[in-house]
Amino acid sequence: MNLLLIRLIIFAVLFFAGLQLYRMYRQWKLDREEALDSESQQEGGQMVRCAWCKVHVPEADALREQGEWFCSSAHRDRFLQEQHPEE
Known part of the structure; x- marks a missing residue:
C-alpha cells in the first residue's frame, strides 16, 4: 500500500513538472515570435x-x-x- 502511494506521488510530481516545463517552453516560443515580429516591423524594409x-x-x-x-x-x-x- 505504501509503495503504491509513493509511486502515485512521484507520478503526480513528474506530471506537474512536465506540465510546467511545457508551459514555460510555450511562453518562451510566443515571446520569441513576438520579438521577431516587432523587429521586422521596426526595420521597415529596404x-x-x-x-x-x-x-x-x-x-x-x-x-x-x-x-x-x-x-x-x-x-x-x-x-x-x-x-x-x-x-
Whole structure:
C-alpha cells in the first residue's frame, strides 16, 4: 500500500513538472515570435530614394513607376510630366 502511494506521488510530481516545463517552453516560443515580429516591423524594409525629391523612404511605402521610386503620387506625377511634357 505504501509503495503504491509513493509511486502515485512521484507520478503526480513528474506530471506537474512536465506540465510546467511545457508551459514555460510555450511562453518562451510566443515571446520569441513576438520579438521577431516587432523587429521586422521596426526595420521597415529596404530604403529607396524618391526620383523627384531625393528623400529616402521604406520600399514598402514607396511607389514604383517606370523603374523609378517615388515617395508620393504627387511626386510621381510631377516626375512623369517632366519626362513627357504634354505638347
